[in-house]
Amino acid sequence: MYQEIILDHYKHPHGKGLSSEFASEVHHVNPTCGDEITLRVQVLADGKIAVSYDNQGCSISQASASIMYDQINNFDFAAGDKAVEHLIAMLQRNVEPDEDILGDGIALVGVAQYPARVKCALLAWMAWKDAAIQAGAIEEQS
Amino acid sequence: MYQEIILDHYKHPHGKGLSSEFASEVHHVNPTCGDEITLRVQVLADGKIAVSYDNQGCSISQASASIMYDQINNFDFAAGDKAVEHLIAMLQRNVEPDEDILGDGIALVGVAQYPARVKCALLAWMAWKDAAIQAGAIEEQS
């Protein structure tokens, strides 16, 4: 489960730190272990969604947030949501990991074997989706 | 459990029917099966307690009420209570049945083997004790 690539993200997270410009902020927690993330999004003029976050928690939740930032920061809702859905499907072992969609996130595939950790891997991504919807990113787009 | 003597009391109960003269009335039920007794007592000048009752229920509860009437009607509280306590002890298999105290009631000894029926056998006697206490029979006596 702990691939080099995950440990790297964990030790050197990308994009960590909250931006002061945002349309919506969410705070998600993983109640079984206390992982927490505060995540903010800003919907830009072109429908792209800028994301910033701060978090604490285990290596998986932190690495996953860093990867989330790499993969979907400045994506529009449809593209970001596609990645979220792909990650969920991968963790439920319903699809083969697709590197084009998830980038380093394919390294999270090993988490699927540890049901208790799946929530850690999803935390940041679900927070993104929630914040994006709250910020009205879906309507912007349609 | 069903001795001839019990079946006799059941078929031809003694003293059944409520008297209109009474100091207290109680209504006891056996919630597991719905046996019911209404019992009235009157404390006489000499401290003796006159009892009358009406009931419905199984052969054991009816026979036991009839025997109770035979044994302790017109007893004072101490003497009646002694019989009640002896019956309880007998049904818990803590004493040998004493015919001097219980009369035909010693035939109820077989009920001890059937815990679910013990309540049936005790119903009338506990009602007597309750009614007697409510009527102030204890104070009268002391």
Add this chain to the structure above:
Amino acid sequence: MSALDVASIRADFPILKRTVRNDRRLVYLDSGATSQKPYQVLDAERNFYENHNAAVHRGAHQLAEEATDAFEHSRANIADFIGARADDLVFTKNATEAINLVSYAFLNATLKATRNLPLPDGAERFVLNVGDEILVTEMEHHANLIPWQELCDKTGATLRWIGLTDEGRLDLSDTSLFTSKTKMVALTHQSNLLGTVNDIGRIVIAAKAVGALVLLDACQSVPHMPVDVSKLGVDFLTWSGHKMLGPLGIGCLWGRTELLAAMPPFITGGSMIETVSMQGSTFAAPPKRFEAGVPMAAQAVGLSRAVDYLRELGMENVAAHEHELTVAAIAGLQGIEGVRIIGPTDATDRGSAVSFVLDGLHSHDVGQVLDENGIAVRVGHHCAWPVCRRYEVPATTRATFYIYNDLTDVTALVDGVHAAKKFFGV
């Protein structure tokens, strides 16, 4: 010809090999109170303890994962048995707790609304005002009556009930019982005393017409006939595992997704939370919201195995088999002078609970003689005292049949009643 191979079924039930009183064959006719358990169920539960036992949803180690998997797989399997989604199935200790859970949702929503405390979206449906009505029937088990009496007492709502016909069926002639004030209709699918199977479709139509919710007490239906919530139209379904070959100590509440989501919690504590601080707490989504504390995972695994067992037999076959025994029992008992059946004597829309009284003899005495002959029936009011009052009997003797009973058992019952008559000379 029976729909079930009773001989091979009996071989699965260890208790049926024992004898009772003076070495008699055990004729177990009390499955309406609790069923016996096949070794497959006992093995499944034991296997959980011997190989996967851990507190579910609480650990990240392998045993905890296996235990959680087993628990959640069981939930999904049991839900599937009644045509439901796993997330809409809540485990309780018995059906009684399941019904109380819903009645307390009303109480808690009402109290919290009064105090402007946070409530889930949609909780208005559970807020009662003085004058609101809860509708039950006169044939309810105490478990589906007293919680509603208590709720009404505490909120100022009014309890009303549908009465019974002389034949032991719901008297649906008085449609004025369903009003715009009716918030909940709680009734049994099959009466545990009368055997009557109620026409739920008709009740659902009447309830929906006035906007009331419907809770169905399925304690005596899920074990005995096919039940599919996707077709019934009710909002809640409650039943117990122990009456359907499952272990003691587990019950089920099924509810519509949006209704469970709208209900405040009942029992609170660990595993049902979202966040907790000394200042206040927020709660998880259903079903967890309603499962505080370490749950009965081993029992869920056992119940799941029981469901498999019944599925293999086929619930249509279970119902057909019981029907055959019911017809025979009613005929046999009616052939005895002085016997009066309390409940429908026509076996249509009727399950296998057969209650009767015998002229001149209390049911305790009948039961005792039957017991001496190895026949286990239940005597008393069967936790449905209002039904006894309605038919003016202090108690009844009740035989209930299940998959391991056969016509020999019916004959034993009829012979036993004859013996009781003879013994008491009535």
Add this chain to the structure above:
Amino acid sequence: MSALDVASIRADFPILKRTVRNDRRLVYLDSGATSQKPYQVLDAERNFYENHNAAVHRGAHQLAEEATDAFEHSRANIADFIGARADDLVFTKNATEAINLVSYAFLNATLKATRNLPLPDGAERFVLNVGDEILVTEMEHHANLIPWQELCDKTGATLRWIGLTDEGRLDLSDTSLFTSKTKMVALTHQSNLLGTVNDIGRIVIAAKAVGALVLLDACQSVPHMPVDVSKLGVDFLTWSGHKMLGPLGIGCLWGRTELLAAMPPFITGGSMIETVSMQGSTFAAPPKRFEAGVPMAAQAVGLSRAVDYLRELGMENVAAHEHELTVAAIAGLQGIEGVRIIGPTDATDRGSAVSFVLDGLHSHDVGQVLDENGIAVRVGHHCAWPVCRRYEVPATTRATFYIYNDLTDVTALVDGVHAAKKFFGV
């Protein structure tokens, strides 16, 4: 030399024979969440199902009598284990329900008093007025916190709490927390996260001085040390069977005779009644008043056997054995750079729950590496989130020891933490 013969104890626990992950020996250090079960307990439960299964208190046939006997004998035996009378012991599905039962007694008494509904004699003690206070501590398990938060929310009472010292003990310096408004003091005997054993004598004195009741959450004490209610001075004691070698699905509430008698019912339904009519119902005396529905008789029998098992070992010996492991675990963990124990590091007045954090590494990651090595610990907030907040840690790794653990297990734990450090390079 240990107070227990661990090798022969281990032989009684089938699950300890299995291996986990890559064929490792199972090092089970999660008994604080739930204990494993010896075959004696599993056999007792199975024997009930195979030979005596019936609904208790509901039938007059032989099986029903045997089942009732077994159930009530178990009640007496379990009560005796804590120095109590059988009639003062109520069975619930877990400790969480037991605590809720008491909190709902307050809620229901308050609601019924407001509406002038019938209440048992003495129920005034359970009636709350706005401004009344419930006192808990900052180290409570969610099960002994959220029910009281909910009660206060719904009644307008105020929740107050005793804080914690940096060492992980109750901060009893602020005696102004006990006031004439304090109606209930609810606290844990041993913290499931910190391991702290509280000075109950002191709390009882302070509570009695202001006329408050005391509920003791004994989930982590009854399984691990001698507990005698006749000496403790508390009013209620609650615990779960599954943490003391017993089956899942059974918990216990002990209460003083006169308090149980004064409490209105919580869950209502069958078997807890005195009389029932459609118009209203009256209720049985305790303990039945609080045991609606068919109870978990098989689990009571299993728990009773667990009690015998512990009695044979001797609770003094159990406590001494755990003490030895606790001392070793604290010493071993403290020897690792970057480890911080959350809770007392002094093993006096301290049980065997040892929680810790490791600099630079989340407990989930520590737990995962331990799991890879066959060591089952719990990670997270252990249903005591406020404790984590108090010590500003998002979560901890927790090892808990029981009768089947030995010093080899402690060594495995310490080695495992070293391995985690090495793996993550912290």
